[in-house]
Each structure stands twice: as C-alpha cells, then as structure tokens.
Amino acid sequence: MEIKYYDKEHECMSREDLRALQSERLIKQVQYVYDNVETYRKKMDEMNVKPSDIKSIDDIVKLPFTVKKDLRDGYPFGMFAAKQKDIIRLHASSGTTGKLTVVGYTKNDIDVWAQMAARSIVASGGTEDMVAHVSYGYGLFTGGLGLHYGAEKLGCATVPSSSGNTQNQIRLIQDFKADILACTPSYAIYLASEMEKQGLKPEDIALKIGIFGAEPWTDEMRKVIEEKLGIKAYDIYGLSEIMGPGVACECAYQNGLHINEDHFYPEIIDPVTLEPVAPGEKGELVFTTLTKEGIPLIRYRTKDIATINYEKCECGRTLARLGKITGRTDDMLIIRGVNVFPSQIEAAIMSVNKNVEAHYQIIVDRVNNLDTLEIQIEINEAMFSDEINKLEALRTAISDNVKSMLSVGAKITLVSPNTLPRSEGKAKRVIDKRKI
Numbered sequence: 001m002e003i004k005y006y007d008k009e010h011e012c013m014s015r016e017d018l019r020a021l022q023s024e025r026l027i028k029q030v031q032y033v034y035d036n037v038e039t040y041r042k043k044m045d046e047m048n049v050k051p052s053d054i055k056s057i058d059d060i061v062k063l064p065f066t067v068k069k070d071l072r073d074g075y076p077f078g079m080f081a082a083k084q085k086d087i088i089r090l091h092a093s094s095g096t097t098g099k100l101t102v103v104g105y106t107k108n109d110i111d112v113w114a115q116m117a118a119r120s121i122v123a124s125g126g127t128e129d130m131v132a133h134v135s136y137g138y139g140l141f142t143g144g145l146g147l148h149y150g151a152e153k154l155g156c157a158t159v160p161s162s163s164g165n166t167q168n169q170i171r172l173i174q175d176f177k178a179d180i181l182a183c184t185p186s187y188a189i190y191l192a193s194e195m196e197k198q199g200l201k202p203e204d205i206a207l208k209i210g211i212f213g214a215e216p217w218t219d220e221m222r223k224v225i226e227e228k229l230g231i232k233a234y235d236i237y238g239l240s241e242i243m244g245p246g247v248a249c250e251c252a253y254q255n256g257l258h259i260n261e262d263h264f265y266p267e268i269i270d271p272v273t274l275e276p277v278a279p280g281e282k283g284e285l286v287f288t289t290l291t292k293e294g295i296p297l298i299r300y301r302t303k304d305i306a307t308i309n310y311e312k313c314e315c316g317r318t319l320a321r322l323g324k325i326t327g328r329t330d331d332m333l334i335i336r337g338v339n340v341f342p343s344q345i346e347a348a349i350m351s352v353n354k355n356v357e358a359h360y361q362i363i364v365d366r367v368n369n370l371d372t373l374e375i376q377i378e379i380n381e382a383m384f385s386d387e388i389n390k391l392e393a394l395r396t397a398i399s400d401n402v403k404s405m406l407s408v409g410a411k412i413t414l415v416s417p418n419t420l421p422r423s424e425g426k427a428k429r430v431i432d433k434r435k436i
C-alpha cells in the first residue's frame, strides 16, 4: 500500500524528537497564557506554580485543568490570549446548557488548522487532484469551514455544500464527480439511503473516501456506510475548544486516529481522581494546545472517553493513536443502575442483521419509579413486506443481543421505513424523558 503524508517530517518524527518539540512548545505556551489570560494566572498562582517550573513536557501534570465552565464564565472573550486586532475568526458551539462557548483564531491559528485538516484528508487517502464535497454545516460550527480550508490547502476542488437540501447534494456529488465526502456519519447514512431510493448504486457515483466525525459512530456503522456508498470511511475527531476537526484522524489502516501531537498534547485521566490512568487504559481525554495563539488551553477536559495507543503504526506515522471515542462522560445513561453508552446500543443492534436500516432512536423513561429503555429501529422496504414471524424473529434476536451486550433489557420496536427523524448534522439519538 502506498502511503502519502502531508507533513512527513512531523507525522513521522521520532518520539524523542517529538517530546523535545512538545517540551519547547509547552514552555512557551505556559508563559504566554500566564502573561495574557487572567484565569490561568489566577489558577497557577493558587496552585503556586510559576511558568519557570515548567521545564519539559513531563511537568504538564503540575498545571491546572481547564473545563468548559471556565470558557463560559469568561463569555465571550475572557479566555482569549491574543489581542482583539489579531483575531481573524470566531466560532462558537452551544452545549446542552444553552450558553455559547466562543473560540477565536489568529491568522496563524487558521493556517495551522488548515494544515491539520489537510493532514487528515491525506491520511484518509485524499490527494490534491480530488473533488471534495463538504456537507458539514458551514457557520459557527467548525465542521464546514474546518474541512473546507483543509481541502483547499491540500489543493482539492472544494465544494462548500454545507448541510441541508439533500436532493441537491446528491445531484452535485454525481455531476461534479466528488471523490471525497466530508460530513457526519449520520448524514452519510441519510445520503446513502436517499441515493438508494433514487436507484443510485455505488458504481453510479465517483466517491472513494468518506471523512466522518463530530459524533460517535461504531465500526458496525462504518461497514454499513462503506458498503452502501462503495467507499472507505475514515474517522476524524476534533472539538471547537481545541481547534475544530483535524485534532486527530484515521489513516489507511483504520486502526485508531493519529493525534496531531506536535500541536495538541493528549493525556488520559481518571475523571474522578483526575490522575493519569495506566498506559492504554480508558479514561477522559485531556488536551493542551501547544501552538495556539487566539485561545490557548491548558489541560482542557474534553469529557470524551478514549484510550491512547503509542505504538508505531504500520502507516509509518509515529503520532499516537486515539481509540474510537465510545462516548462522553456526560452522555452515559444509567438505566436501572447499569451504565450504558449510546454507542454500545448502536453496536448491539447493528451487529445482528444488515437489513436493519442504520436509523434508530433511543427512548429512556421512568414508569412507576422504574427506568425503561426502548430502542426504535427502522427496517428497510424489503423487510417491511416480509412475513410477521420473520420480523418477530429479528426483533427477538436484537433484543437478546442488547440484553447480552448491555446487561440491561430493552423494548425493541421495529418501525416502518422513513419514519424516524433524519439528521443533517450531529444526530440526536437519545430522548431521555426522565430529564424533561
């Protein structure tokens, strides 16, 4: 397999050289935030840590953590380190609490971001002569513009399609002979189902590569998307607080997402004790930006649950690999005392039968003081006309699989084709009525 890199020097540098670079960058970044961000000056003073105490990347554990609340408390620009005149772009994300988290980028930040997104596209097999169709939302969300600038930086013919107007998107993908599709995995499924409805087959479109992220998705979902669209589907990770898409991305081996560690230093901690977990163990992912100017963040707690693998990859990259994100510390459902992540439910239903459409919804409620879990799953047209006992057998098989994989029983409801809501961005699959 021929492997291409966007920036071989940094993507394949020895771990020793990488640590030296990280140390040098961390020392500068810490001094910079201490001098320019009051929140950090206060936090460090309280802990009695001075910038001069940071002599190498190993000293990172001496530094304070940052949480989303710090950004919200400083709304809108309180955590910015750069002067307003040097900020050239603002993005924002709204969480469940409604208050916006605002991030700002300098010219250099935007350039680094484009490079990181370009690295990701190349790691996924993209080349400058390809057409890249970007269906992530353009706007305050970082998905659209992040992939857009990355694709342009690489030299792709970039189609700023944004989300929505699915029929038009299908026409553009066909007519412009798009090679790369960048969108959320749930939108990829939606697009694929719509194409199927129009009688379009994978060989009728030119797509080769999918760059999917912004929400958790399973390997089972990957298989379905790859088959339906006739592509290889790659996972891309990122978050607006740290940059946007391109913090990490899969390579041809699809075995973990290479973290752009020369710019973002990752740690995995126990979310309760805040201590680092043992190497390879699961925990909360924490990032420190090493080169950011607009809003540099120290030990930012992402709430994402992940593992990190430091072994060298077969692709030649030395950059550590993030395991697929299985969920967030705040999206774990506790059902009758059992901890369940939506991604486990996805894996349990999708490993049973390929005829189940990849559209599903999870409904949690409390009836007579007891938690209930219902999973609504769409079946496809072919199954819809099947005999009732076949459907019943499918329902039982999914129910058994859920019970054995999750240790919690669920009511499985098979619903008719095209009845569940479709997502053009991040899918909202869980309706937790206990919180309403």
Ligand code: DLL
Residues within 6 Å of the ligand: 093, 136, 141, 142, 143, 144, 146, 212, 213, 214, 215, 216, 217, 235, 236, 237, 238, 239, 240, 241, 244, 245, 246, 302, 304, 325, 328
């Ligand atoms: O979702 C940035 C992005 C855009 C990433 C396009 C990839 C592609 P936010 O809206 O700030 O930024 O949301 C960040 O989304 O903390 C994760 O919980 C989740 N997330 C992002 N990528 C993945 C992924 C963008 N590949 C939050 N797998 C993060 C699982 C993901 N979860």
